[in-house]
Amino acid sequence: MSGPVTVHVGELHDVVVGRGVLDRAVEMLPDGVRQVLLVRPEGFDRYAAAVAGALEEAGLVVLDAPVPDAEAAKTAAVAAGLWSAMGERAFTRTDAVVAVGGGTVTDLAGFVAATWLRGVPVVHVPTTVLAMVDAAVGGKTGINTPEGKNLVGAFHTPAGVVCDLDVLATLPRADLVAGLAEVVKGGFIADPTILDLVEADPTAATAWDSPVLAELVVRKIRVKAEVVAADLREAFRREILNYGHTLGHAVEQVEGYRRRHGEAVAIGMVFAAELGHRTGTVDAALLARHRSVLGSVGLPTTYEGASFEDLLAVMARDKKSRGGTLRLVVLDGLANPVRLEGPDEKVLRAAHAALAS
Known part of the structure; x- marks a missing residue:
């Protein structure tokens, strides 16, 4: 820069x-x-x-x-x-x-x-x-x-x-790495070049003074800027920024906010990818890419810290829910986020189980 x-x-x-x-x-x-x-x-x-x-x-x-x-x-x-x-x-x-x-x-x-x-x-x-x-x-x-x-x-x-x-x-390295979860999220929902940059050099992506990290920061800000400018009050478009957040926020709450937000969002993105895979919108390669990109910078891609029932109870109170219907953001292919409303509990449970593997 x-x-x-x-x-x-x-x-x-x-x-x-x-x-x-x-x-x-x-x-x-x-x-x-x-x-x-x-x-x-x-x-x-x-x-x-x-x-x-x-x-x-x-x-x-x-x-x-x-x-x-x-x-x-x-x-x-x-x-x-x-x-x-x-x-x-x-x-x-x-x-x-x-x-x-x-x-x-x-x-x-x-x-x-x-x-x-x-x-x-x-x-x-x-x-x-x-x-x-x-x-x-x-x-x-x-x-x-x-x-x-x-x-x-x-x-x-x-x-x-x-x-x-x-x-x-x-900034402690663990906090820098946790912040990259939101950057990677921008790659999955809107700007795949972000993913390419991380995959090409994960070490540079986690170095505070590298031009790679500077470019990643600017690219992710531009993703959010475009979305927010089009939908300030979250009619729908802005909801795509919550990719990984529904389960991520639940993980944070059940753990008493002892886990970093970015770590929880990384877990939430893997959950969302597993959910999309089971509903037919995320293929095996895109599912695997979630784990590989997030894992390459040191973010968690598995989770066994809370029961499905405890997490579901918190997700039901998520601010995106409407009239008791759970709504999540999933991908319908790379950089194409969509809303998934009222998914079957069996599918949710299967996606949660996959987080442990």
């Missing part, structure tokens, strides 16, 4: 991808912003401090708002604490939120921005692969409840997103 790349999410917002671009967060804020709520994980201040410095240099007042790490941040109690902090500082509709962190931080901060005074601007500065290619892009926000993941949320388009690839230098 010779310089920053800007991906347009239709006319909704821009995503800047590059190296050394953290200070670009300032220029994405609308004119008139006086103060900023800076949401970041507790104990994570290296990049947040850099962003805060750029904001303060631009004359803005920064309210530092550390939140718990990972899914523990996405609760009503944490959101309420941020609302209180904004209220105490008299945040108005011309003030803003800036999120610096992973996907849970962008989900939470986006939700807080969407709900404060019925909506204030938010700029995301994602610091993980997962957040760069998925959570920060497109305006989905949400928090969890004991009954499920992301059941409470809102669509709230960010003012902009800044993806500085240099921050990946300090």
Whole structure:
């Protein structure tokens, strides 16, 4: 990557991808912003401090708002604490939120921005692969409840997103690899070149400073940008981005969110491929390709951690379900995602059993 790349999410917002671009967060804020709520994980201040410095240099007042790490941040109690902090500082509709962190931080901060005074601007500065290619892009926000993941949320388009690839230098390898699940998902649902790049050099795909990873990140952002621009509020087209998520979210919940999101999505994609294979839309080669591509970068392709009954109970509460009918995204051939409604329980059970083999 010779310089920053800007991906347009239709006319909704821009995503800047590059190296050394953290200070670009300032220029994405609308004119008139006086103060900023800076949401970041507790104990994570290296990049947040850099962003805060750029904001303060631009004359803005920064309210530092550390939140718990990972899914523990996405609760009503944490959101309420941020609302209180904004209220105490008299945040108005011309003030803003800036999120610096992973996907849970962008989900939470986006939700807080969407709900404060019925909506204030938010700029995301994602610091993980997962957040760069998925959570920060497109305006989905949400928090969890004991009954499920992301059941409470809102669509709230960010003012902009800044993806500085240099921050990946300090990202633990396991987290980088987990984020690649969302990248690979983009290959299966829309851009097979992503799969070709991973298959050609899995080592480069998992190296934070490689041009291969940079291209993968940009390609996946473009996949999501195209989908979101066509379907902001998930009428159907946007649902294809949930490939692997129905079972993946169930795995996360039954395991108490101890498993990384990307790992769960990888398992969910294999499940979806097994399901498509049993309903006649995924051939043996495409099914095998799921396991080979995901496995080549170190993502899980088997699962024995929960019973079918426990997972089915959670999937039944999935936000894509309608009137008690389970709906999943499957493939009808490579890069052709379709909706599967009300699959027979025997088929679901067989696909689940295949995950153990």
